[in-house]
Amino acid sequence: MDKKICPVRQTILFLTTLIGPKGLPDPKGQRISEQILVLVEEIAEGTAGEAHLPAIEDLVKEYNDARNPEQTRMAGMTIQGLLDDHLEIFINHIQTRNCPTHDCGKLAPSPCQMACPAGIDIPTYLALIAQGKDAEAIEVIRRDNPLPWVCGLICTRPCEMMCVRARIDKAISIKFLKAFAAERAMSGRAYTNPTPRPANGKKVCVVGAGPGGLSCAYYLALMGYGVRIIEALPVPGGMLMVGIPRYRLPGEVINREVAMIEALGVKIQYNTRLGRDVTKEELDREGFEAYCIAIGAHKAWTLGIEGEKDFSNVFEAVRFLRDVALGDHRCPGKNVVVVGGGNVAIDAARTSLRLGAERVIIAYRRTRDQMPADVEEVEQAEEEGIEFSFLTIPAAVKGEGQNIHALSCIKAELKAKQGSDRLAPVPIEGGEFEIRADAVISAIGQYVDNEGMDAFTGINWSRRGTIDVNHAHMETAQPGVFAAGDAVSGPATVIEAIGGGKRAADAIDRYLRKIPQPRAPRTPVRHKTEPVLEMTAHRKMTLEPPKMPMLNLYRRRTTFQQVELGYEEADVRQEAARCLRCDICRRCGKCVDICRDKMGINALKLGYLDFDESGPTDFRVTAENCITCGACAANCENNALKIDEKDGRRRLLLCGTILNSQAIRYCESCGAKLGSEEYTRFIAGKTRNMTPATKTRLLCNNCLRRNAAVSNAANSGALPMV
Amino acid sequence: MTFQRGDKIEIFQASTDDAWEDYMNDFIGCHGFIVDPDTSVNDPDALVEVSLEGKGTHRLPQDCMRRLGEQV
Numbered sequence: 133m134d135k136k137i138c139p140v141r142q143t144i145l146f147l148t149t150l151i152g153p154k155g156l157p158d159p160k161g162q163r164i165s166e167q168i169l170v171l172v173e174e175i176a177e178g179t180a181g182e183a184h185l186p187a188i189e190d191l192v193k194e195y196n197d198a199r200n201p202e203q204t205r206m207a208g209m210t211i212q213g214l215l216d217d218h219l220e221i222f223i224n225h226i227q228t229r230n231c232p233t234h235d236c237g238k239l240a241p242s243p244c245q246m247a248c249p250a251g252i253d254i255p256t257y258l259a260l261i262a263q264g265k266d267a268e269a270i271e272v273i274r275r276d277n278p279l280p281w282v283c284g285l286i287c288t289r290p291c292e293m294m295c296v297r298a299r300i301d302k303a304i305s306i307k308f309l310k311a312f313a314a315e316r317a318m319s320g321r322a323y324t325n326p327t328p329r330p331a332n333g334k335k336v337c338v339v340g341a342g343p344g345g346l347s348c349a350y351y352l353a354l355m356g357y358g359v360r361i362i363e364a365l366p367v368p369g370g371m372l373m374v375g376i377p378r379y380r381l382p383g384e385v386i387n388r389e390v391a392m393i394e395a396l397g398v399k400i401q402y403n404t405r406l407g408r409d410v411t412k413e414e415l416d417r418e419g420f421e422a423y424c425i426a427i428g429a430h431k432a433w434t435l436g437i438e439g440e441k442d443f444s445n446v447f448e449a450v451r452f453l454r455d456v457a458l459g460d461h462r463c464p465g466k467n468v469v470v471v472g473g474g475n476v477a478i479d480a481a482r483t484s485l486r487l488g489a490e491r492v493i494i495a496y497r498r499t500r501d502q503m504p505a506d507v508e509e510v511e512q513a514e515e516e517g518i519e520f521s522f523l524t525i526p527a528a529v530k531g532e533g534q535n536i537h538a539l540s541c542i543k544a545e546l547k548a549k550q551g552s553d554r555l556a557p558v559p560i561e562g563g564e565f566e567i568r569a570d571a572v573i574s575a576i577g578q579y580v581d582n583e584g585m586d587a588f589t590g591i592n593w594s595r596r597g598t599i600d601v602n603h604a605h606m607e608t609a610q611p612g613v614f615a616a617g618d619a620v621s622g623p624a625t626v627i628e629a630i631g632g633g634k635r636a637a638d639a640i641d642r643y644l645r646k647i648p649q650p651r652a653p654r655t656p657v658r659h660k661t662e663p664v665l666e667m668t669a670h671r672k673m674t675l676e677p678p679k680m681p682m683l684n685l686y687r688r689r690t691t692f693q694q695v696e697l698g699y700e701e702a703d704v705r706q707e708a709a710r711c712l713r714c715d716i717c718r719r720c721g722k723c724v725d726i727c728r729d730k731m732g733i734n735a736l737k738l739g740y741l742d743f744d745e746s747g748p749t750d751f752r753v754t755a756e757n758c759i760t761c762g763a764c765a766a767n768c769e770n771n772a773l774k775i776d777e778k779d780g781r782r783r784l785l786l787c788g789t790i791l792n793s794q795a796i797r798y799c800e801s802c803g804a805k806l807g808s809e810e811y812t813r814f815i816a817g818k819t820r821n822m823t824p825a826t827k828t829r830l831l832c833n834n835c836l837r838r839n840a841a842v843s844n845a846a847n848s849g850a851l852p853m854v
Numbered sequence: 855m856t857f858q859r860g861d862k863i864e865i866f867q868a869s870t871d872d873a874w875e876d877y878m879n880d881f882i883g884c885h886g887f888i889v890d891p892d893t894s895v896n897d898p899d900a901l902v903e904v905s906l907e908g909k910g911t912h913r914l915p916q917d918c919m920r921r922l923g924e925q926v
Contacts, residue, residue, distance in 0.1 A: 247889075247905040290889040290905045293860065502856055504891050554856055554898055577897075594872060596901075603912070604877060621901065621913055625890050628903065628913070652877035653910065743907045744885055805906070 138235035139218035140176050140225050147172060150207055161204035162193050167647055168211065173657070174650050176236035178229030181603075181651035186224060191647075229303055241656045242714035244306065247294035249631035250277040250347075254291055254306055254351060255715040257313070259662035262708035266313040267322035273310060274326070276656070277630050278350035278393055279343060279372075281318065281385050284311025285696070288506070288625045296714050299740035300749045302677050304711050305699075312704045316389055325396055329356035333744065334644055337362060337420040339406050342370020343626045344617025345426035346393055347633025348640070349773060353396040355641050359421075361398060364405040367458070370428050371618070372626065374454040375476070377483050383457075407584025422612045422640045425588065425599060426633060429618035430454075431581040435471060435574045439529030443536050446529055449480040449575035455482055463488035469539045470494045471526050473503040480573045481518045486692055492517075493567055495524040497544055497557040509587030512695065516688050521567060525559055529572055538566040564775030570842040578623045588613050598622050605649040606632055607638035614640055633698065662714060664788030665709050669751035672789045675710045678703035705770025712740075713787035717772035723764035731763050733814075735792075754791040759810040760784050782808055784854035801839075806832055857902055861888040862922040865906065871915035872902055878918075884909050887921065 137145075150156050150165040164592035169189050174180040194213070195208025215222065225231060230548055244254040260269040264566050273280040287307050293302035317323040336352050338345045341363035349359045367373045369386040394400065404410055415423075432448035440446050445465055449472065452464065468484040470477050473496035481492045494513070496503060499522050503510060516522075522539070528540040543563030546555035577598050590610025592600040599608060599615040605615045616632035618624055681697040682688075688695055699707070719741040728734040735758035737748025760782040774785045777796060784792040793806030806812050813828070818835070831839065857863070865881045866876060889911060890903035901913040 243907065246910045249911045251910075288890055290903070290911045292909075293887045293889055294905050332869060392910075502858070504859070506859070552898075596873075596899075600872075603875060624903065626912065628890075628911075633909075652880065653912075656910070 136700065138233045139214055139221050140172060140231065141233075141235040142170050143214050144208075146210065146214070149690060154199070156204050158201050158204055158258055160197075161195065161200060161207065163190050164204075165207070165837045166623045167191055167645065170642075170649065171242075171309050174491065174654065175225045176231065177655040178225065179650045179652045179654050180226045181648060182226070183648035184226060185197070185215075187648050240715075240718055241658055241772070243294040243713065244291035244297055244304075245656045245658070247290040248276075248656070249628045250634060251631065251654075252276045252291075253656070253658050253715070254664045255711055255713050256658070256660070258306070258309060258708045258711040259665065260303065261309050261313050262665055262705055262711070266316040267320065267324075269310075269313040269440060270317040270323055271326070273313075273435065275659070276727055277627070278347055279389050279626075279630060280310050281314035281389055282343070282381065282632070283309065283627055284314050284379050285385065285694075286372075287443055290627070294613075296719070296740055297710060297712050299746040300673075300712075305677050305707055306493055308680065308696075308699055309704055309708055310451070312699055312701075315698070323392065325392055328354045331358065332356040334358065335360070335418070335420045336422045336424065337415050338372060338424045338426060338638055340369045340426035340428055340617065341365075341390075341402075342402050342617055342629065342792050343372060343426065343427075343627035344619070344633040345370070346390065347630040348426060348614075348616055348637045348652070349398045349633075350396065351634050352640060353393070353398050353638035355637070356824065357644075359398045362402045362404045362406055362410060363400055363402050364417075366402050368400055368402075369709075370426075371430075374457040375479075377448060377453065377456070377479050377486075379482070379486065379602060379688070379695050380479075382694055405584055407587055412587035414703070421644060422634070423588070424606075424636045424640065425585070425591075425608075425613065425615040425619055426617040426629070426636075427580065427585070427619045429578045429580045429598075429623045431579050432574065433577045435526055437526055437528050438575065438690055439531070439717045440572075440574075441644060443531055443572075444534055445530055445571040447535050447571070447591045449476045449573050450578055452573055454806065456487070461487060464573065465536075466490045466568070468492045468570050468571045468573060469569040470569050470573045471495065471539075472574055472577075473498060473505060474577070475505045475509055475757070476578075476806055477573075477575035478505045478513050480575050482513055482516060484571070484573070485516055485518065485689055489571075491519070491568075493519045493521055493569075495521045495526060495539065495541060495567065497523065497525045498546065498555075499523060501565075507542065512688075515685065515713060523557060524567075525557060526572075527564070529569075530566065532850070536570050536572060537568070539569045539572050540564065540566050578618075578846045580619050591615070595841065596622055602649075604635075604652050605642070606636040607639055607643070607649065612643060614643075658715060664713055664716065664785075666790065667709065668790050669754065672710070676704055677707055677710070707730075713772075716769055716770055716787050722767050723773050726763050726767050727758075731761060733759060733761075735759075736764065751786070751791055754784070755793075758784060758792040759814045760792055760794050760808050761811055761814065782811075797830055799835055800830045801835040802832060804832040806830065856893045856898075856917065857888045857893050857919075857921070861891075862886070863888060863904060863919045863921055865904075865914070865918050867918055867921050869915040871917065873913075873915050874918065878912070878914065879905055880910070881909055881914075882918075883924055886922035 147165050147169040171188050192212050242255050253494050257269040257272040265294050289307045291306050293304040335358040338349045338361045341361045352359045368390040432450045468489045470481045481494050484492050523544045525542045525544050530540050531537045542559040544557035547558045557650045591608040594600045597621050601615050614636040616636040617629035659836045662706050678699050683695050721741045727736045735754050740749045765773040765775045771789050781793045797806045864920050865884050884906040886906035889905050903912045903913045
């Protein structure tokens with residue numbers, strides 16, 4: 133084994149060989165190695181707690197069972213030796229959360245991967261998509277997210293927010309590339325499940341078939357658990373199916389991805405509400421050993437205004453969207469007013485329009501720039517003809533009998549309350565007005581419906597009405613009961629629910645195998661580094677993100693067809709190739725420092741390296757001053773910068789982008805390689821006092837020295853002049 | 855302060871909110887962006903989702919963060 137690398141990293145590499153194809157022969161040895169590997173990886177990542185080392189030592193003792201094969205017992209002795217010899221370093225990793233040699237960060241996640249709540253290895257799958265390997269890309273995504281197609285259409289994409297390319301021009305369109313790859317892989321029947329581990333005989337019950345529950349079920353099934361999902365609705369997907377309209381997320385997409393999860397043996401029991409249709413006692417008796425509560429946040433806040441309860445045409449948006457999703461396509465009214473400013477309000481308004489409403493107005497009590505809805509959603513709603521009434525506070529629903537005539541409102545202005553810099557809408561005196569309406573839809577937020585949850589007597593509820601968990605492992609105060617999704621966060625994002633479900637699955641596995649939980653949420657894992665794609669600096673700088681083709685407006689106003697039609701294949705490949713590969717370049721800036729401060733050349737204009745103070749970047753500028761000396765590459769810890777020689781040229785590449793390419797020259801006397809003209813000139817300039825350059829011949833330093841020696845000797849008379 | 859999607863923020867102090875967990879102390883001093891501004895509409899008490907440089911995406915109370923002025 134290599135003694136130079138960090139012992140923690142060394143242990144990880146050794147354990148990885150033990151569980152590989154040429155590893156330990158016995159399943160028990162493999163199992164122990166897998167468990168230790170998880171714990172050592174957490175030590176390397178800085179997410180381990182105090183219980184990790186004692187747990188590893190207990191597991192190592194299991195190797196020594198006399199009934200185990202000799203190879204397994206030998207492996208145990210090797211790991212025990214590593215622990216004994218380097219205990220201080222292991223403890224240091226746990227306490228400081230830092231690897232002094234940086235070996236434990238070699239496969240450090242990129243900012244986009246770190247930003248993804250599910251921790252998807254984005255640069256790897258973008259590199260695969262750029263090469264046309266869509267099915268392999270989906271395989272990479274599904275290591276961390278079982279619903280890539282769904283997320284490719286509706287994710288809130290925190291990854292794009294942290295995309296380093298955005299510091300140069302625009303973020304990579306990560307979301308749409310994922311949808312493209314999923315669609316292609318599914319269409320080509322190449323969207324497949326990984327092989328699950330053999331059944332371990334243990335059963336876990338997941339309550340709720342939304343993104344959090346499905347994610348938890350998927351990863352548990354892959355780990356060999358028998359999983360049943362209890363779902364109150366007659367359809368899978370939770371809010372994906374009954375909250376997000378079909379023009380954003382077709383039902384077939386959800387059904388196909390859920391079918392993949394069911395193909396792993398996950399059973400979904402529809403129309404079954406816990407506490408009403410089945411009790412926890414019954415489930416306990418069936419042998420379920422752990423539970424994951426992922427019931428979502430399906431209850432809506434009401435407006436609390438006069439007349440709200442008096443008319444049947446006042447709806448809660450979540451109920452309205454659910455009814456439409458389950459097949460009720462009646463138009464809510466000719467004139468619809470939606471109250472709220474979030475994505476649910478936009479969805480309710482655009483759905484009303486598609487059902488035949490003549491005029492739809494969104495009434496929001498603040499200003500446009502304070503709307504929490506996605507900018508793209510707001511723009512698309514406006515394109516379709518949705519109107520907005522900002523600074524509008526609803527006051528009463530007016531009408532006669534069962535018919536609504538108007539929503540009475542008050543104009544507001546934003547004012548700071550005493551002791552706060554937060555602007556709040558305050559009614560303007562005399563600002564009363566009415567908006568004509570025959571249907572009013574409230575979309576001012578949702579909360580968790582805790583009906584039926586009293587069976588879980590040991591769980592705590594937060595003051596926000598959500599289930600209280602430790603977010604590092606999603607375990608509630610009741611042992612064996614975990615929770616994920618909106619039930620924990622309140623109404624939040626799909627990718628957050630998926631990430632929470634995955635964390636819960638991991639934690640349930642650890643709970644049932646009695647290994648300690650992590651102290652902090654685990655750092656996303658990278659399994660390998662895809663080779664980079666070569667392209668010129670000019671091409672890397674001038675590639676532009678494609679424009680999304682949209683369904684025509686007439687259809688958008690009348691049907692539930694998907695609005696965003698997806699990129700063309702050529703655009704997808706090109707957009708994926710725009711990625712900077714931040715999984716390889718960690719933006720430490722050493723290359724810039726060395727080129728500028730040590731070499732005095734200053735050829736690298738990489739302003740994007742700094743998160744807080746980004747400057748201008750232009751890969752094309754490097755060629756103006758670079759001498760291909762290779763000092764930057766020699767000091768790049770992660771081999772992001774490389775010097776190579778190809779077709780008689782010396783090239784400098786940054787993650788595949790050719791920053792410079794110069795013709796290699798050779799000594800005219802001995803044929804030794806000299807490097808480029810620029811490099812030779814630079815070296816000659818530095819060494820001219822010691823080895824005077826010849827202007828007539830191109831010579832290497834050795835030949836120059838030899839010539840100079842001969843010349844000096846001849847001048848001094850030591851050698852005869854020829 | 856109302857946080858908007860894309861606001862650049864700093865975690866400048868530990869929160870006094872119940873939702874603040876021990877491991878979140880590691881985030882103090884980190885910079886990042888607001889990813890999902892509110893679980894309910896413009897509620898100062900709501901938890902907001904932030905992506906922090908080198909620390910990942912987390913949902914945190916608003917009293918631990920302040921805006922740094924930029925928006926993406």
